[in-house]
Amino acid sequence: MYKISTLSRTLLALGAVLLLVMLKVPIWNIYLTAPQYPEGLEMKIWHNTLTGDVKIISALNHYIGMRPISVEMFPEFQYLGTVILAVAALCLALALLGRWWSALAYYLVLAVADSLALFDFWRWGYDYGHNLNPEAPIVIPGMAYQPPVIGYKQLLNFEAWSLPDTGGWVLMAVTLLSFGVVVVEWRKHRQKHRAAAMAGAGRPLAKVAGLLLLPLLCWHCSAGPRPIAFGSDACAHCKMTLMDKRFGAEITTKKGKVYVLDDVNCCVKFLSAGSLEPADVAGIYVVDYRHEGVLLDATQAVFLRNPGLNTPMASGLVAFASPSDAQPVRAIAGGDLLDWAAVQDLF
Numbered sequence: 001m002y003k004i005s006t007l008s009r010t011l012l013a014l015g016a017v018l019l020l021v022m023l024k025v026p027i028w029n030i031y032l033t034a035p036q037y038p039e040g041l042e043m044k045i046w047h048n049t050l051t052g053d054v055k056i057i058s059a060l061n062h063y064i065g066m067r068p069i070s071v072e073m074f075p076e077f078q079y080l081g082t083v084i085l086a087v088a089a090l091c092l093a094l095a096l097l098g099r100w101w102s103a104l105a106y107y108l109v110l111a112v113a114d115s116l117a118l119f120d121f122w123r124w125g126y127d128y129g130h131n132l133n134p135e136a137p138i139v140i141p142g143m144a145y146q147p148p149v150i151g152y153k154q155l156l157n158f159e160a161w162s163l164p165d166t167g168g169w170v171l172m173a174v175t176l177l178s179f180g181v182v183v184v185e186w187r188k189h190r191q192k193h194r195a196a197a198m199a200g201a202g203r204p205l206a207k208v209a210g211l212l213l214l215p216l217l218c219w220h221c222s223a224g225p226r227p228i229a230f231g232s233d234a235c236a237h238c239k240m241t242l243m244d245k246r247f248g249a250e251i252t253t254k255k256g257k258v259y260v261l262d263d264v265n266c267c268v269k270f271l272s273a274g275s276l277e278p279a280d281v282a283g284i285y286v287v288d289y290r291h292e293g294v295l296l297d298a299t300q301a302v303f304l305r306n307p308g309l310n311t312p313m314a315s316g317l318v319a320f321a322s323p324s325d326a327q328p329v330r331a332i333a334g335g336d337l338l339d340w341a342a343v344q345d346l347f
Contacts, residue, residue: 001101004185012095012106012181015174019088022047023081027167028121030147032057034158043069044165047080064145064156065136066128076120087113091178100185107178114175122149225250225285225295228260235262237270238313245292247312250285251276264303265315268347284340289318290325298340302326305346306335317343 026044033040041053049071058068071077090109094102129146132139145155148162164172228250233242236259242248249267251259253276261267264286271281285295289304296319304326307316316335320326323337330337338346 001099002189003098004100004103004181005188008103008181008185009095009098011177012103013092015177016088016091016095016106018170018174019084019091021170022084022167025167025170026051026165027171029161029163029165031161031163032158047084047167048077050074061145063137064143065132065134065139066145067131067133074124083113091174100182100189103178103182103185107175107182110171110175110178114171118149125149225252225283226258228287228293228295230293233260235260235266236275237261237266237273240312242312244312246287246289246318248287249298250295252282252285253280254282255280263311263313263315264317264319264343265313265347267298268344271344272347286319288321288325289329290320296321301340303338303340303343304330304333304335305338305343306333309333309335317346 026046028045029042030045031040031042041057043050043052043054043057050069054069058070062068067073087109091106094106094109125147130144132145147153147155147160150162150164153160153162228242228245228248230242230245230248234240235242236251240262242260242262247263249261249264251261251267251270253259259270259276261270267284267286270276271284284298286298286301286303288294288296288301298319301319301321302323302325303317303319305317309316309318311317317338318329320329326337
């Protein structure tokens with residue numbers, strides 16, 4: 001696999017070293033406010049301890065049946081420091097390798113670590129907020145007090161915020177940095193391979209890189225169709241919101257831009273209006289009438305035309321994958337079968 005630039009390798013190496021900051025600063029912060037505590041209460045979570053207003057928060061939680069908060073209830077504190085050192089060392093080794101696959105592995109290691117940490121925090125919060133003492137001074141049937149994993153939540157008369165602290169922001173920044181390096185280096189390599197292809201060179205590595213990266217990182221860069229967001233996507237021609245999953249069309253460009261249309265006639269009129277140069281069009285797709293939301297290549301689709309069909313913009317056209325798919329609807333509604341070239345001549 002190809003090498004990444006010296007700048008990218010250096011940035012990844014610095015990011016790996018920066019992860020060690022989490023051993024010296026708080027990683028997460030939980031902040032509470034209430035009318036009786038206008039100045040707020042906070043609890044800072046480090047890699048091996050808790051600081052802040054832990055005793056006050058524990059005393060308040062006691063009234064609603066929650067257990068006292070202590071370092072002992074977090075077994076993760078016994079090994080989290082070692083995990084941080086191991087992840088930083090692994091990421092540094094991957095950065096020094098300086099290959100695209102090692103940069104991708106660097107990003108995946110951090111993405112998995114981020115996900116596992118958030119899941120572990122959610123698991124603890126769920127247990128802490130749901131397993132309550134039934135003999136607590138205040139018992140509200142059916143009430144749970146799970147703190148937010150990240151963001152804001154109202155808990156009785158308390159407003160709770162759960163947000164990254166310095167260490168958490170460092171981890172997120174290094175994760176995003178590694179993602180950016182992977183994408184930038186892949187795009188640079190793809191451009192070089194395209195230039196080489198014009199001179200007669202092959203592109204096997206670019207194809208492999210594209211197959212690996214597109215599903216993981218930037219599938220939206222593809223010129224292929226994307227699922228239509230019915231209920232929110234608006235037609236590029238008539239501006240109506242697409243609602244019925246049996247109808248719709250989509251035009252993609254070679255630069256990855258997507259135009260959504262709500263009926264076949266809107267698609268044809270949009271193309272004929274000159275909004276796009278024919279050379280810029282990468283693909284034209286229509287929704288399969290028999291399979292809601294499924295997009296078909298318009299040039300390969302079969303269209304049934306019957307003015308009596310109730311379509312969004314009264315085109316009377318519906319699309320199918322094959323003549324056999326269209327036959328049951330045609331047997332009931334009647335109409336003519338057309339190909340894409342004939343459909344374009346209608347408008």
